[in-house]
Amino acid sequence: MSTTQILRGGTVTDQRGTRRADVAWVDGVITDVADSIDPPVGSEILDASDAIVMPGLVDLHAHLREPGQEEAETIETGARGAALGGFTAVVAMPNTTPTMDHPSVVRDVLAIAEGASCEVVPSAAMTVGREGKLLSPMGELASMGVRIFTDDGDGVQDAALMLRIMEYASGLAAVTGGQPIVLAQHCEVASLSAGGHMHEGEWSGRLGMGGQPSEAETLMIVRDIMLSRRTGAHIHMQHVSTAEGVELIRHAKADGVRITSEATTHHFTLTDENCATYDPVFKVHPPLRTAADVAAIKAGLADGTIDAIATDHAPHEPHTKEFPFDQAPPGMLGLETALSLATAELELDMATIAALMSWKPAAIAGIGDRHGRPIEPGEPANLCVFDPSERWTISGTEMASRSQNSPYTGREATGRVRHTIFNGDAVVLGGEATR
Amino acid sequence: MKDLLTIDQLGADGIGEIMIAADSFAEVCQRPVPKVPALRGKTIASMFFEDSTRTRNSFDTAAKRLSADTMNFSASSSSVSKGESLRDTVETIEAMGVDAIIVRHKSSGAPQQIARWAQASVINAGDGWHAHPTQALLDVYTVRQEGRSFEGMKVAIVGDISHSRVARSNIEAFRTLGADVTLVAPPTLLPPFAESLGATVSHDLDSVLGDTDVLYLLRMQSERMNQALVPSLGEYHRTFGLTRDRARQLPANSLIMHPGPMNRGIEISPEVVDDPRVRVLNQVTNGVVVRMAVLYLVLSSAAAERSGE
Numbered sequence: 001m002s003t004t005q006i007l008r009g010g011t012v013t014d015q016r017g018t019r020r021a022d023v024a025w026v027d028g029v030i031t032d033v034a035d036s037i038d039p040p041v042g043s044e045i046l047d048a049s050d051a052i053v054m055p056g057l058v059d060l061h062a063h064l065r066e067p068g069q070e071e072a073e074t075i076e077t078g079a080r081g082a083a084l085g086g087f088t089a090v091v092a093m094p095n096t097t098p099t100m101d102h103p104s105v106v107r108d109v110l111a112i113a114e115g116a117s118c119e120v121v122p123s124a125a126m127t128v129g130r131e132g133k134l135l136s137p138m139g140e141l142a143s144m145g146v147r148i149f150t151d152d153g154d155g156v157q158d159a160a161l162m163l164r165i166m167e168y169a170s171g172l173a174a175v176t177g178g179q180p181i182v183l184a185q186h187c188e189v190a191s192l193s194a195g196g197h198m199h200e201g202e203w204s205g206r207l208g209m210g211g212q213p214s215e216a217e218t219l220m221i222v223r224d225i226m227l228s229r230r231t232g233a234h235i236h237m238q239h240v241s242t243a244e245g246v247e248l249i250r251h252a253k254a255d256g257v258r259i260t261s262e263a264t265t266h267h268f269t270l271t272d273e274n275c276a277t278y279d280p281v282f283k284v285h286p287p288l289r290t291a292a293d294v295a296a297i298k299a300g301l302a303d304g305t306i307d308a309i310a311t312d313h314a315p316h317e318p319h320t321k322e323f324p325f326d327q328a329p330p331g332m333l334g335l336e337t338a339l340s341l342a343t344a345e346l347e348l349d350m351a352t353i354a355a356l357m358s359w360k361p362a363a364i365a366g367i368g369d370r371h372g373r374p375i376e377p378g379e380p381a382n383l384c385v386f387d388p389s390e391r392w393t394i395s396g397t398e399m400a401s402r403s404q405n406s407p408y409t410g411r412e413a414t415g416r417v418r419h420t421i422f423n424g425d426a427v428v429l430g431g432e433a434t435r
Numbered sequence: 436m437k438d439l440l441t442i443d444q445l446g447a448d449g450i451g452e453i454m455i456a457a458d459s460f461a462e463v464c465q466r467p468v469p470k471v472p473a474l475r476g477k478t479i480a481s482m483f484f485e486d487s488t489r490t491r492n493s494f495d496t497a498a499k500r501l502s503a504d505t506m507n508f509s510a511s512s513s514s515v516s517k518g519e520s521l522r523d524t525v526e527t528i529e530a531m532g533v534d535a536i537i538v539r540h541k542s543s544g545a546p547q548q549i550a551r552w553a554q555a556s557v558i559n560a561g562d563g564w565h566a567h568p569t570q571a572l573l574d575v576y577t578v579r580q581e582g583r584s585f586e587g588m589k590v591a592i593v594g595d596i597s598h599s600r601v602a603r604s605n606i607e608a609f610r611t612l613g614a615d616v617t618l619v620a621p622p623t624l625l626p627p628f629a630e631s632l633g634a635t636v637s638h639d640l641d642s643v644l645g646d647t648d649v650l651y652l653l654r655m656q657s658e659r660m661n662q663a664l665v666p667s668l669g670e671y672h673r674t675f676g677l678t679r680d681r682a683r684q685l686p687a688n689s690l691i692m693h694p695g696p697m698n699r700g701i702e703i704s705p706e707v708v709d710d711p712r713v714r715v716l717n718q719v720t721n722g723v724v725v726r727m728a729v730l731y732l733v734l735s736s737a738a739a740e741r742s743g744e
Binding site: 200201202204205206207208209210211277278279319320322323324325326327 | 520521522523540542543544545547548551562563564565566597600603626627628629631632
């Protein structure tokens with residue numbers, strides 16, 4: 001007999017608003033949402049008092065490193081970290097070894113992800129090997145369910161190739177049943193960022209470090225806006241980091257361009273000044289930028305220019321961050337800290353944050369049928385229970401990740417995920433992973 | 436002072452302390468046996484991840500005149516080429532028992548990282564484009580020898596500021612002592628927001644020369660042409676090189692300095708190299724003296740800190 005599980009005493013926040021309610025589900029499907037639910041005999045009660053119950057979070061951008069770099073992260077450990085951060089779905093980036101540019105690799109990832117602590121949604125490369133030369137088998141990949149295509153880690157440098165990718169993608173509606181294909185671009189003009197290891201600005205000048213100018217990002221945003229206007233392709237700007245980039249996207253949206261965008265937690269919580277320690281834990285692509293850029297990203301999140309908060313969770317084996325700054329790989333952990341930092345650093349109400357971290361990214365990822373759903377009877381029980389007042393100290397070494405490269409280690413944080421419910425299972429219970 | 440990583444950490448008082456110590460070591464260097472037992476029993480490791488014969492020899496001589504034992508480590512002959520992390524390399528050297536590590540690295544910030552991991556004192560012998568504090572100290576020591584006040588002194592640093600650790604440390608040193616620093620370079624060889632380094636910026640050497648007390652020329656790397664930062668070394672010489680005509684515009688009591696090695700015919704014309712205002716060899720001599728002072732002060736204060744004084 002199936003057990004009824006009940007989240008009791010919480011405040012529900014979803015796209016319908018915020019209200020006091022208990023939430024009950026059986027076999028992964030919500031059965032009741034009411035001010036006070038009388039528990040049937042044998043039901044399991046989960047404490048949600050003083051906590052916010054919202055749809056499970058969705059990350060559009062995570063590097064799970066499997067296959068190929070299992071010493072840094074695996075699908076299992078990455079998904080566990082995601083669950084601890086309140087995510088019930090993460091989009092896995094394709095820069096694995098081998099690259100997720102072929103149905104066989106995507107099938108492997110899906111098979112490994114069976115039984116993981118959250119849904120792993122594979123994206124796939126737009127070009128073979130992410131080399132920016134030949135089209136990946138986008139049609140085959142789309143027919144097996146891939147909706148996000150990206151060469152993340154590198155932008156597609158060749159404008160003619162990008163135009164072809166957009167044109168080709170616009171013909172795939174037949175294999176996706178009308179669902180849109182999203183072309184997610186890592187906006188970086190390589191010739192401008194070459195030799196750069198941090199934002200090009202006052203701090204790079206002072207620290208004697210090669211810089212990546214803002215224009216490395218903005219020129220590619222401009223290019224893809226123009227190509228999208230021509231082709232009608234849905235372009236998604238990954239990890240927007242510049243004030244100018246936010247402004248370009250704002251204008252493009254006003255002009256009706258099919259464009260969405262994401263900003264990472266670190267791009268609205270850290271600046272290039274953090275690099276003054278020369279600690280490679282602060283090295284990331286695109287780089288941490290200035291306080292003015294941080295302010296612009298916050299404004300873009302507030303006014304809807306930026307659709308989603310993503311993590312760009314990028315685990316790296318500890319010793320690789322013990323090389324000099326210019327030799328260390330870029331990237332930082334983000335899954336376990338994103339929600340806490342978003343609530344602490346953004347002056348936004350919980351419903352807006354939930355939109356940015358749950359149902360808006362779910363829609364972009366093409367999983368809005370099962371994630372980011374309103375909390376109502378009949379909906380899947382994919383939920384995040386967040387205690388906004390729990391105080392804790394962030395520690396990279398205590399995370400579920402196989403890596404430790406959190407730039408927030410040592411920071412006192414307020415607000416932490418208490419439970420995560422994935423398909424009805426409490427994969428995180430009282431702040432502890434159960435799978 | 437456990438470590439010497441940048442000039443900014445010293446302040447005017449810290450620079451002054453090193454200058455005074457250097458004076459006494461200058462006297463030592465004049466003796467028939469230029470050696471004192473100040474650091475007897477101390478082991479100093481030189482970790483040069485980038486070749487630099489001059490700086491290495493200067494530090495090595497300084498350490499020996501202080502009677503320290505020295506250990507040499509070169510990246511080419513080490514496990515660095517085998518992919519060992521910086522931390523592992525440093526911890527391996529430190530495990531042999533060293534009191535100070537002199538670090539030269541092509542990556543900016545490497546000495547800062549090493550100082551976080553190492554118990555031993557770390558002395559920055561030049562990191563990437565970032566800092567070269569002992570060079571700046573020997574440079575201000577050389578100017579100080581002329582007996583002039585730094586307050587209001589006009590210092591012009593000419594050349595590839597962007598890629599120069601020497602420039603960054605000298606800006607800090609001269610500014611700290613009260614001098615006005617002007618950076619003279621084409622825009623392509625200046626870092627972004629160059630003024631934020633605390634200097635005036637000029638692209639016109641001729642307009643600066645007449646009002647310059649110290650003309651500091653930087654070495655021009657030929658690889659900068661391949662990066663399209665300057666059209667040619669010839670054009671660089673004509674616009675930013677110290678030619679005979681430009682040397683005439685320099686005040687008679689000014690000083691001409693260069694960290695070496697000089698590119699004759701590029702940043703300086705061959706006929707100007709022997710100008711009486713040139714102090715290049717004094718700089719080299721003073722390098723040993725100033726590095727003796729730095730090694731002595733760092734190691735004696737580290738010892739004092741360890742014994743809880």
